[in-house]
Amino acid sequence: MKKIIKDSIKKILGWRIINLLATLVLPEQKKRLNKIMALEEARRDTIKPNSRPSKITISLSNCCNLLCPICSIHNLRSNGIRRAVNNISIENIKVMDEIFDKAKSANFMGHIGESILNPDFIEIINYIKLKYKLELSISTNGMGLNEKIQDTMLKIGFDSIAFSIHASTPETYGILQAGNFEMVIGNLTSLAEKKIKGNYKKPKISIVYALNKVNVDEAYKMIDLAKKLRVNALNFCRYLDYNHKISKVIFDDIEEANNKIDSLYEYAREHDSLEALPKERPYLKIIEEKSNRELCNYNEEIKCTLPWTGLQMRASYSHDDSYYLGCCNVFNSFLFNYKKHIDKYGRVDFEKIWHHPVLQYLRQTVNADGGRRNPLCAYCKSSQRAHLKATNNKENYRIKLEMIDKFFQEFSKQYQEVEPVDGLEILYTEDEELHAMS
Numbered sequence: 195m196k197k198i199i200k201d202s203i204k205k206i207l208g209w210r211i212i213n214l215l216a217t218l219v220l221p222e223q224k225k226r227l228n229k230i231m232a233l234e235e236a237r238r239d240t241i242k243p244n245s246r247p248s249k250i251t252i253s254l255s256n257c258c259n260l261l262c263p264i265c266s267i268h269n270l271r272s273n274g275i276r277r278a279v280n281n282i283s284i285e286n287i288k289v290m291d292e293i294f295d296k297a298k299s300a301n302f303m304g305h306i307g308e309s310i311l312n313p314d315f316i317e318i319i320n321y322i323k324l325k326y327k328l329e330l331s332i333s334t335n336g337m338g339l340n341e342k343i344q345d346t347m348l349k350i351g352f353d354s355i356a357f358s359i360h361a362s363t364p365e366t367y368g369i370l371q372a373g374n375f376e377m378v379i380g381n382l383t384s385l386a387e388k389k390i391k392g393n394y395k396k397p398k399i400s401i402v403y404a405l406n407k408v409n410v411d412e413a414y415k416m417i418d419l420a421k422k423l424r425v426n427a428l429n430f431c432r433y434l435d436y437n438h439k440i441s442k443v444i445f446d447d448i449e450e451a452n453n454k455i456d457s458l459y460e461y462a463r464e465h466d467s468l469e470a471l472p473k474e475r476p477y478l479k480i481i482e483e484k485s486n487r488e489l490c491n492y493n494e495e496i497k498c499t500l501p502w503t504g505l506q507m508r509a510s511y512s513h514d515d516s517y518y519l520g521c522c523n524v525f526n527s528f529l530f531n532y533k534k535h536i537d538k539y540g541r542v543d544f545e546k547i548w549h550h551p552v553l554q555y556l557r558q559t560v561n562a563d564g565g566r567r568n569p570l571c572a573y574c575k576s577s578q579r580a581h582l583k584a585t586n587n588k589e590n591y592r593i594k595l596e597m598i599d600k601f602f603q604e605f606s607k608q609y610q611e612v613e614p615v616d617g618l619e620i621l622y623t624e625d626e627e628l629h630a631m632s
Contacts, residue, residue: 221326221327222327224295224296225248225296225297225298225327228245228246228248228296228297228298229245229248229298229503231243231244231245232245232246232247232248232499232502232503233499233502233503235502236497236499236501236502236503236561239557239558239561239562240502240557241554241555241557241558242549242554243502243548243557245296245502246292246293246295246296246297246544246548247293247297247502247503247504247505247521247548248296248297248298248299248503248504249297249298249299249301249503249504249505250293250294250297250299250300250301250328250505250507251300251301251303251504251505251506251507251508251523252300252301252302252303252505252506252507252517253302253303253304253305253307253309253507253508253509253517254281254282254302254307254309254312254314254315254318254509255280255281255282255307255308255309255310255311255312255315255509256277256278256279256280256281256305256306256307256509256510256511257277257279257280257281257307257308257311258304258306258307258308258311258335259308259311259335259337259338259373269630269631269632270306270511270512270627270630270631273626273630275511275512275626275627275630276512277511277512278510278511278512278513278514278516279514280307280509280510280511280513280514280515280516281311281312281313281314282312282314282318282509282515282532283314284314284317284318284321286532286533286536287314287318287321287322288321289536289540289541289542290541290542290544291541291542292541292542292543292544292545293505293542293544294322294325294326294328295326297326297328297505298328298329299328299329299330299331299353300322300328300329300330300331301330301331301332301333302330302331302332302333303332303333303508304333304334304335304358305508305509306509306511306631307509307511308334308335308337308338309332309334310332310334310338310339310343311338315343316342316343316346319346319347319350319352320346320350323350323351323352324350329353329354330352330353330354331353331354331355331356331397332352332354332355332356333355333356333358333402334355334356334357334358335357335358335359335371335373335378336357336358336359336377336378336381336382337373337374337377337378337381339355339381339382339385340381341384344381344384344385344388345388347385347396347397348385348388348389348392348394348396348397351396351397352396352397353396353397353398354396354397354398354399354400354426355385355397355398355399355400356400356401356402356429357378357382357399357400357401357402358402359371359378359379359382359401359402359403359416360402360403360404360406360409360433361375361408361409361412362409362412362413362414362415362416362419363375363412363415364376366408366409366412369408369443370406370408370409370443379419382399382401382423383423385397385399386399386423386424386425387423389424390423390424398426398427399423399425399426399427400425400426400427400428400429401416401420401425401427401428401429402429402431403416403428403429403430403431404431404432404433405430405431405432405433405451405455405476406433406443406444406445407442407443407444407445407446407451408442408443409443410451410454410455410458411454413430413458414458414461416428417458417461417462417465417467417470417471418465420467420470421465421466421467421470425470426470427470427471427472428467428470428471429471429472430455430458430471430472430475430476431472431476432476432478433445445478448478448479451478452475452477452478455475455476455477456475458471459471459475496575497561498522498560498561498571498575500521500522501521501522501553501556501557501560502557504521504522505519505521506518506519506520506521506522506523507519507530508523508526510529510627511627512626512627513529513531513627514531514533515531515532515533515534516529516530516531516532517529517530517532518530518621518628519547519618521553521556524570524574524594525556525570525571525574525598526621526624526628527552527553527556527620527621528547528550528552528618528619528620528621529618529619529621529625530547530617530618530619531617531618531619532617533617534616534617535615535616535617535618536617537616537617538616538617539616543615546615546618547615547618550612550615550618551605551609551612552605552612552620554609555568555604555605555608555609556568556571559571559604568600568601568604569597569600569601569604570594570597570598570600570601572597573593573594573597578593579593579594587632588632591632595623595624598622598623598624599622599623602622602623
């Protein structure tokens with residue numbers, strides 16, 4: 195009888211309405227439909243989408259318990275830029291319902307801070323997991339991962355945690371990250387052993403290890419540790435030169451470096467650990483010189499969906515209660531003072547942000563063909579950007595600023611008057627903090 199009634203309702207209302215009704219009571223269905231809608235709206239280049247971002251990247255704090263020599267924070271300090279205290283509270287998270295409600299995942303990235311250091315961290319992850327049923331992930335140096343946080347993660351089913359550990363010995367850790375190596379390994383070991391003992395499936399545990407001249411010869415020790423602790427992934431990656439003063443860690447001989455990477459993979463194969471490593475080996479590449487015409491080419495078939503599916507909220511180092519906000523990690527579209535915004539509207543009125551003219555213009559032009567793609571997105575997808583990031587990042591950043599300027603020149607022709615949104619400042623160019631980070 196129940197099946198007959200159910201089938202009758204389906205015939206009367208149709209699948210589309212059934213699915214919409216299901217979103218009121220079934221979080222997973224709501225999130226799945228939102229993602230489908232977002233991709234369809236991306237395909238149609240919808241500039242004022244009804245969907246909401248499915249992947250949220252947000253840092254909960256700009257504070258850090260390390261001063262890693264390889265971190266770009268030293269560029270800020272050397273430029274005399276002060277650090278503002280920037281820990282978002284649980285009360286402010288609770289008025290961001292329009293951001294989290296239809297999202298599928300939230301990734302607590304560090305950027306220049308440790309989300310774990312937010313005083314409300316445990317309360318925040320409990321709240322978001324319980325209310326929104328999001329997939330939660332975090333990147334951390336591991337120093338602040340105390341027993342209470344570990345137990346909470348296991349209890350609520352926190353989905354994944356990535357430890358940034360770029361050394362296998364205390365001596366090398368001191369050179370690259372300048373922290374307490376034993377404490378970090380102790381916290382990693384504690385969480386992994388609790389997971390094994392309690393037969394927990396979550397969180398998935400990974401280690402991020404940026405290969406460089408200083409740590410590559412000892413990296414086999416990390417392979418052994420990852421196997422011992424049943425770590426899900428050991429992500430060997432290429433070291434990025436965030437602090438130009440630490441040049442001694444950069445490989446001199448690319449061929450030698452790649453041979454050492456091969457040796458690590460061979461060691462992992464011999465010790466039944468190959469599955470934990472990235473399938474694509476993180477080789478260093480010799481960038482061949484190309485003509486200007488070749489460098490400026492981009493593939494128009496590459497479509498970007500991030501203006502419909504992504505939201506990045508990167509805690510500012512120097513601005514109180516503020517995020518750099520955009521759809522991706524290349525274009526910081528706004529500086530968002532969430533306290534000013536909430537004081538005005540009583541909540542985060544996300545439609546005012548998501549349908550802002552800057553994002554409308556971005557969606558209109560991000561995938562435009564026939565040479566009509568906006569200059570910033572065209573540069574992002576060009577071979578020139580990839581080439582310069584590997585060979586001359588200062589030149590890459592100069593061009594990026596030039597492309598941002600051109601983006602807003604064209605934007606201003608179409609949107610001559612933009613209604614202000616309290617707490618939301620358009621970044622017509624990158625500010626002093628972002629300049630110093632480059």
